[in-house]
Amino acid sequence: MAVESDVMEAAGPYDRARALSAFKFGDVTFYWITRACAISVLLILGGIIVSLIIGAWPAIQEYGAAFLWTQRWAPSADPPVLGALGPVYGTLITSVIAMAIAIPVGLGIAVFLTEICPLWLRRPIGLAIELLAGIPSIIYGMWGFFVLGPFLANNFQPFMISMFDGVPVLGTIFAGPPSYLSLFNASLILAIMVLPFITAISVDVFKTVPPVLKEAAYGVGCTTWEVVRNVVVPYTRVGVIGGIMLALGRALGETMAVTFIIGNSFKIQSSIFAPGTTISAAIASEFAESDGLHQSGLILLGLLLFVLTFCVLAAARLMLMRLEKKAGN
Amino acid sequence: MNPIYASRRRNDVIIRMLCLAAALFGVTWLALILFTLFYNGLAGLNLAVFAQDTPPPGSTDGGLRNAIIGSIIMTVIGVGIGAPLGLFAGTYLAEYGKHDKLTSVIRFINDILLSAPSIIIGLFIYGAIVVPMGGFSAFAGCLALAVIVIPVVVRTTEDMLGLVPNPLREAASALGLPRSLVIRRIAYRAARAGLITGVLLATARVAGETAPLLFTALSNQFFSLDLTKTMANLPVTINNFVQSPYVYWKQLAWSGALLITLTVLALNIGARILGAERTSK
Numbered sequence: 001m002a003v004e005s006d007v008m009e010a011a012g013p014y015d016r017a018r019a020l021s022a023f024k025f026g027d028v029t030f031y032w033i034t035r036a037c038a039i040s041v042l043l044i045l046g047g048i049i050v051s052l053i054i055g056a057w058p059a060i061q062e063y064g065a066a067f068l069w070t071q072r073w074a075p076s077a078d079p080p081v082l083g084a085l086g087p088v089y090g091t092l093i094t095s096v097i098a099m100a101i102a103i104p105v106g107l108g109i110a111v112f113l114t115e116i117c118p119l120w121l122r123r124p125i126g127l128a129i130e131l132l133a134g135i136p137s138i139i140y141g142m143w144g145f146f147v148l149g150p151f152l153a154n155n156f157q158p159f160m161i162s163m164f165d166g167v168p169v170l171g172t173i174f175a176g177p178p179s180y181l182s183l184f185n186a187s188l189i190l191a192i193m194v195l196p197f198i199t200a201i202s203v204d205v206f207k208t209v210p211p212v213l214k215e216a217a218y219g220v221g222c223t224t225w226e227v228v229r230n231v232v233v234p235y236t237r238v239g240v241i242g243g244i245m246l247a248l249g250r251a252l253g254e255t256m257a258v259t260f261i262i263g264n265s266f267k268i269q270s271s272i273f274a275p276g277t278t279i280s281a282a283i284a285s286e287f288a289e290s291d292g293l294h295q296s297g298l299i300l301l302g303l304l305l306f307v308l309t310f311c312v313l314a315a316a317r318l319m320l321m322r323l324e325k326k327a328g329n
Numbered sequence: 330m331n332p333i334y335a336s337r338r339r340n341d342v343i344i345r346m347l348c349l350a351a352a353l354f355g356v357t358w359l360a361l362i363l364f365t366l367f368y369n370g371l372a373g374l375n376l377a378v379f380a381q382d383t384p385p386p387g388s389t390d391g392g393l394r395n396a397i398i399g400s401i402i403m404t405v406i407g408v409g410i411g412a413p414l415g416l417f418a419g420t421y422l423a424e425y426g427k428h429d430k431l432t433s434v435i436r437f438i439n440d441i442l443l444s445a446p447s448i449i450i451g452l453f454i455y456g457a458i459v460v461p462m463g464g465f466s467a468f469a470g471c472l473a474l475a476v477i478v479i480p481v482v483v484r485t486t487e488d489m490l491g492l493v494p495n496p497l498r499e500a501a502s503a504l505g506l507p508r509s510l511v512i513r514r515i516a517y518r519a520a521r522a523g524l525i526t527g528v529l530l531a532t533a534r535v536a537g538e539t540a541p542l543l544f545t546a547l548s549n550q551f552f553s554l555d556l557t558k559t560m561a562n563l564p565v566t567i568n569n570f571v572q573s574p575y576v577y578w579k580q581l582a583w584s585g586a587l588l589i590t591l592t593v594l595a596l597n598i599g600a601r602i603l604g605a606e607r608t609s610k
Contacts, residue, residue: 026507027509034417034418034420035425040479042434048453051453108347131594132355135593136536136593139590145571146571223338224341246444253448260571280448305449317437
């Protein structure tokens with residue numbers, strides 16, 4: 001016994017110090033590894049901005065601000081004439097139409113899921129909507145190209161064209177001829193794609209409404225619609241708008257689905273059944289075969305898209321953060 | 330009945346019907362897309378799809394072997410690079426820097442990267458890797474996928490570690506465990522299901538990504554395992570085949586689309602089941 005304790009006394013302090021220093025070393029290393037990884041997130045954003053600016057620099061010098069309002073896109077001319085107006089117009093118009101379809105439907109589904117749907121049906125429908133968000137965008141593009149485009153061109157578009165024929169403004173917007181590849185087809189696909197985002201966030205923020213508020217409203221005899229309109233929506237307005245902005249950010253940058261069915265025409269046309277292009281579609285379809293100033297112009301388009309989505313997404317996050325604070329209090 | 334009551338009830342019924350219609354509208358699209366995929370994809374799905382490489386133009390035999398293997402390699406490497414990085418970054422946000430100014434900035438930037446257009450990531454990797462390295466390579470494709478994986482994993486890791494009750498950490502600290510071991514042995518273990526869910530969701534997200542590969546990994550008609558050269562992958566192969574004039578290529582594109590979609594949906598459902606188990610415990 002005595003010998004053993006002697007051994008322990010001899011070894012103890014030494015091992016203890018070593019173990020402690022190993023712990024300390026491990027602790028500091030782990031801290032700095034995690035910190036470095038966290039900071040790398042910032043570096044990625046910085047890298048994206050810097051590499052886009054470097055890539056776009058020749059085009060910025062060549063075209064300057066006129067890039068924004070030039071419509072002509074002639075990369076093979078000598079010197080190449082490049083203008084962003086066509087793609088920017090296409091990006092904005094498809095996103096606006098997509099949101100006009102997706103917002104009411106997405107909110108409708110959210111109301112259905114939170115207020116109307118029987119409990120046992122909630123999970124399957126919620127899951128179906130979430131899976132819609134999981135389908136890769138190239139599948140949407142392919143489906144739009146082979147199925148939705150022909151269907152719209154053969155059935156929906158002729159109907160709209162003949163219905164609004166001769167009506168002043170609408171007649172121009174819904175002008176013929178029907179086309180497999182058009183701004184409207186792209187918008188509809190985009191609407192289906194962003195629908196799950198609007199629904200998911202709306203369901204989440206609708207759940208933050210304190211049940212006692214809703215119960216009080218039901219208690220004084222409100223109908224479901226009145227509860228939604230007068231209690232749920234006012235309470236969650238900021239969050240719902242944040243969700244919509246998030247979906248808008250997605251719609252602005254969506255690439256593959258749009259590239260297949262928009263037709264890649266840089267000409268701006270008044271009819272939404274005419275082909276067009278978006279920033280991302282233009283990059284996706286031309287970048288691999290581009291060089292020199294043409295490539296730089298495409299990267300400049302990418303920079304424009306990044307700035308646009310950055311602003312929209314930042315606004316969305318700020319709004320959602322405001323709601324989180326409110327829910328936290 | 331009082332006319333006000335009648336009109337209120339009528340409005341309510343109309344709105345309920347509209348909401349029901351909206352839900353049906355949403356579910357219908359999923360059903361339609363899945364139906365078309367199975368209808369067109371199953372017909373061409375046979376052993377040759379897995380056993381043979383992509384056919385040259387005009388040929389009517391061949392499969393997707395090189396594309397399938399290339400996709401698996403690039404997804405695995407992409408997730409292999411992005412997931413640990415995201416995991417550590419998320420750990421910092423949740424464990425060390427909870428009340429840091431830096432943390433709120435990183436969280437904000439991460440949320441923006443989460444929804445940044447994937448084609449921009451492609452442009453970034455093209456400028457940062459492809460141009461300096463002097464050519465398209467599978468490795469650049471992996472990095473592009475990793476950049477997409479990182480924000481997804483950061484987000485879920487932070488959320489999941491946030492759910493681990495603090496008394497667990499306090500008990501471990503009271504026993505004299507150093508901070509890093511508290512995180513690795515206690516917090517990670519308690520949040521394990523959630524962390525795996527995050528990685529699965531990130532994998533599902535990149536498995537079908539096309540835009541960032543278009544000008545990083547490009548595609549390759551032949552079988553290749555060389556990370557420094559172009560590599561075939563399913564999404565870009567589908568992209569090329571859909572727009573081709575050959576019937577057989579389109580058939581292969583449908584089969585490939587069915588494969589990707591089933592993989593992605595399986596990953597999504599798996600992640601959800603795992604997540605549901607955790608919350609029910």
